[in-house]
Amino acid sequence: MRSDEAIISGTGLVKRFADFEAVRGIDFQVRRGEAFGFLGPNGAGKSSTMRMVSCMSPRSGGELRVLGMDPDRKGPAIRARIGVVPQQDNLDLELTVRQNLQVYGRYFGLTRKEVRAKAVELMEFARLTDRADHDVQPLSGGMKRRLTIARALVNDPEVLLLDEPTTGLDPQARHLLWEKLFQLKQRGVTLIITTHYMDEAEQLCDRLVVMDGGKIVAEGSPAELITRYATREVLELRFPPGDQHAAVDKVRDLAERVEVLPDRLLLYTEDGDAATTRAHDRGVRPISTLVRRSSLEDVFLRLTGRTLVD
Amino acid sequence: MTATLDRPTAAATGSVVGAWRAVWLRVEGRWTWYRRHWTASLLASGLQPVLFLAAMGIGFGSQVRPGPLTDGVPYLAYVAPTILVSGLITVGVTEAGLPVLSGFKWKQDYWAVASSPVSSGQLFGAELVWIALRLTFGAAVYLVVAAVAGGWTSAGALLVPPIAILAGVACAAPVMAFAATTKGDGHVFAAVNRFVVMPMTLFAGTFFPVERLPLPVRPLAWISPLWHGNELVRGAALGGLRWWPALGHLAVLVALLVVGIALGRRAFQRRLVV
Known part of the structure; x- marks a missing residue:
């Protein structure tokens, strides 16, 4: 596969809820291995776009291809190969750290042996090994976030989608998380990130689109955008x-x-x-x-x- | 760092599993949770019908003389089959209500499943199977306890658990569908319990024949799933069940289940895939 191929592409992508148009015809392409950002204020349509790309929300119009497939027809097959980190952690708070990873891994068809090994590896990655058999409930916000990301990696995804990955975290937790995301990028995982934090976009994204009111208003690398518009x-x-x-x-x-x-x-x-x-x-x-x-x-x-x- | 994370992520390791396997994997996940928290829900799922049997069948029943009203058998034998049906319906409806709403709204674990290859319909199926398994466990415990207490008078008692489980699941399925469409805080389930389940428990033939009800309210008993289940189990346990009425009662419960599954799958899909 060529490294510059579009792993995800949207053309005239639209998302409508009843009489509200959250995404109003956007075009974008994400290349394999890059970190791509959707930057914009709350309500810009970032999360709606992410949910469409993660095949959890059908598009209302336009074209969308993820890993070369149509989410409308190949949703489960696409979801098997991507990782989704939602805006709000939806871990099972009543299970242990280890169980969260193992149970979730099974939904991706991994054997028990595979999920056992994977959980150990991911807990190490997320620096949660010493909490392995503790309940999730009392973990700090940063730890929960890292566990949510670890859980999204259980299937070795080719694309990791992160919706507002560091919202609500303290600066130290944010930097640790950025470091982890950078490691993933170095391993060749394509990252798609939504954020309303400038510094996050500048730190993490090779390329980004600026969204406002459901539309893309600019596109480029952070440096290009700054040169062009400031x-x-x-x-x-x-x-x-x-x-x-x-x-x-x-x-x-x-x-x-x-x-x-x-x-x-x-x-x-x-x-x-x-x-x-x-x-x-x-x-x-x-x-x-x-x-x-x-x-x-x-x-x-x-x-x-x-x-x-x- | 171990080998798998280090290799270039050329191909993901996830795959789409078959529909029944997906259902099973989710049930397995529920079992993982249950093993950790079973004590908290034991009273609800396992012991509630047993407590009713002790209080009504053994305690209150000791004051009731066998007669035409009890089909000539001791009151314990008269209510042992029906208490299980009513108990499992109560448990099934309870498990299908708030816990399902919580999966969408508070616990939000349904959303996590929705981002995996498991589909919304498979998730619904798994939650229903899970309830069925809980009811099966409760029924098994009850079968033994009631036998020890002398509540069974014939081998027909062995038909009581499967019928009771069917009735419980048939009631749970549409309630799950309803829960999936509920946007509020779930107070509505207290109302369901108070105005549907509780009156049904009291008046649909569990503790006394519906023929003792005033004629105008009898149809309310007849349309309740519990009455159909009660007719079946009492007939099976005490004898005297005739084919055609039995098939009719069975058809009502199966129809309720089928409709509930259709509505539930649709409601899960509508809530999760937006």
């Missing part, structure tokens, strides 16, 4: 809420673009420090200033006029 640096001028409007006219020509947020101005420029100095020279006195590199957050703001979180 400048190299951003100068943030923070004001008491409301005072930022007065400064807009004074700084407008200092940057390629100025975004007005409720408590600050964002100045998109190639040289943040120079802009800081010039703003100061013109008598602009913010509470604080910050020069940073542009991120996907800025891309999203540019594309939709809104911030991602909140």
Whole structure:
């Protein structure tokens, strides 16, 4: 198989619920072995797309191929070869860590001997070996998340779908999880990730699409998107809420673009420090200033006029 | 790290198993859970009918003289078969209610199954088979206890458990379908118990013949699955069961089961595949 073939492709993909259109005709292709992201705020249609790709939700329109098969006709065969990590952990809290893996592995046709060995291996991967025969209920959020991911790996999936993998986790747990996902990618597992966290998308994704209101508004690698839709640096001028409007006219020509947020101005420029100095020279006195590199957050703001979180 | 995770994931190891095997694998998963938590549900599934037998058949029954109302046999022998039917229907309906709703809503393990190669219809089948197995266990315990207590008067008693299990499963299937369509918090199941199961238990011929009911309410007993089960088991255990009525009663229970399975499969599919 060629490594650049599309392992998943959607064309004009639509998902409708009664009178609500959650996904409104999207085109995308995921190549074997890459980490592909759907980035967007809550309600953008990411999860609906993921559920269609994981063959748990029939499409309402358009075309979809997963591993070369049509989910409408080959759902079980596709599910046998993919791993699904849902937004909310749905582990069996009344079973042990080991039992969760073994019971689930059996649904994929693995023998008892195979699931026993697989469970040991996956517990090691998820750093849960010392909890092997403990109930799942009292585990921390990060541990449960890792177990959910381990469970999705029980069939050695070719594609792992992760819906908001780190939402609700503390920073330490997030980084551990990212490390695990990176290991999987190195082993050749194709990763598909939805997230509304910029840093997560930047860390994990080779390529991503930005979704908003059920549509794809941009596509590319994180670096490409930043180059295309933002400048190299951003100068943030923070004001008491409301005072930022007065400064807009004074700084407008200092940057390629100025975004007005409720408590600050964002100045998109190639040289943040120079802009800081010039703003100061013109008598602009913010509470604080910050020069940073542009991120996907800025891309999203540019594309939709809104911030991602909140 | 072990070998299998290290190899390039060229091909997944999962496969689609046959429908009956899928059902069986899910039942096996339930058994794994049960082995860990059996004590908590023993009272509900295993012992509840036995307690009724002790209280009504042995305790209360000691005060009842055999007569025309009891078909001439001791009250214990009169109610031993029917208490099992009523008990298994109660257990079946209970297991088909909140626990099924929880699979969708709180425990959410049904969603985990839905992301595996096991289909929604197979999941439904497995949950129903699992209930049937629980009822079988309860029936086996009951058969022995009632025998020790002297509740059986003929070999026809051996027909009582299968009929009672059929009645229990036939009632469970449509309740599972109903549970799969329930969006709320499941208070409705308390109502089902209070307004359907409980009156049925009391008035559908388990403890006294329905002919003692006022004529206007008798049809309510006749349409209840419990009455059909009761007629069958009492006839089998005490004798006097005639072919045509027996086939009729059996047909009602089988029809209820078939309709319940059709509705249940559809309801599971509609809830899980959206």
